[in-house]
Structure formats: structure tokens, C-alpha cells
Amino acid sequence: MDESVNLILLVCCVLLLVSVVAVRLSYRTGLPVLLVYLAIGLVVGEAGLGLEFQDYGLTADLGLIALAIILAEGGLTTRWSVMRPVLGQSLVLATVGVAVSVGVVAAGAHLLLGFDWRTSVILAAVIGSTDASAV
Secondary structure (H helix, E strand, O other), X not given: OOHHHHHHHHHHHHHHHHHHHHHHHHHHHOOOHHHHHHHHHHHHOOOOOOOOOOOHHHHHHHHHHHHHHHHHHHHHHOOHHHHHHHHHHHHHHHHHXXXXXXXXXXXXXXXXXXXXXXXXXXXXXHHHHHHHHHO
16 A cells, blocks of 8 residues: 555544544533634644645535535434424524525625626525524
8 A cells, every 4th residue: 555545544543533532522621612623623734734735626525525414413313392492483594584694695795896686696695595594
């Protein structure tokens, strides 16, 4: 086996091990897991240890796969007893909240950036539609 493949496997395994340990420590200390992951990324990346990653296509693919896994896990592990008390608020946020976000972003794109209304609404639908639901 090529030495570079061995090195890549070693780095991936060490990062996975560090991530698992970091999650356990974050639960005990009360730090958000995302903050710990960002810190690990800063330490390992170009600003820290100097690990360079130039394959942007692979990054996009891995991000999409991770997003699908995260959404599936969230949908499969959410209990109805937890959702029922906030169902009305969730529906309002997912409909009216998204519509308001799209309207505000479209108005901003039209007035501040000078786009025509059609382009502004399309841009707003792409960018602003996840804003209210992400909060």
C-alpha cells in the first residue's frame, strides 16, 4: 500500500478518535459540540498544523452526505411527545416565518443590490428560505 494512503488513513482515524473524545468532554463540561468541532478544525487546518485540503468537490460531496445523515437522524429520533407542544409554533415558523424572510431578503436584494424583482425573489427563495427554519 502506498505510504500516502497510509498517512491519510492515519490522519482520518486520529481525527475521528479526537472527535469522539471531544464530544464526551463537551457533554461533561457543557461546551457546545459544534464549538469543539470548530476548534479542532482550526487546530488541524491550515491556520494550525498546516494540513491543506484542496479538493473542493469532495468537500461539497461530503457536506451533502453529512447533511442527509443529520436530517435523517433528526427525523428518526424526534419523538411525537416532544413535537406536539410546539407543533403550532413550528408550522407558523415554517410557513409565515419563511415567507417573511424571503420577502425581506428579496426587498434587500432589489433595493440594495439593484436586482430586478424576479431575480430578487429567486435569490431570496434560495438564500432566505432556510433562515427562519434554522433558528
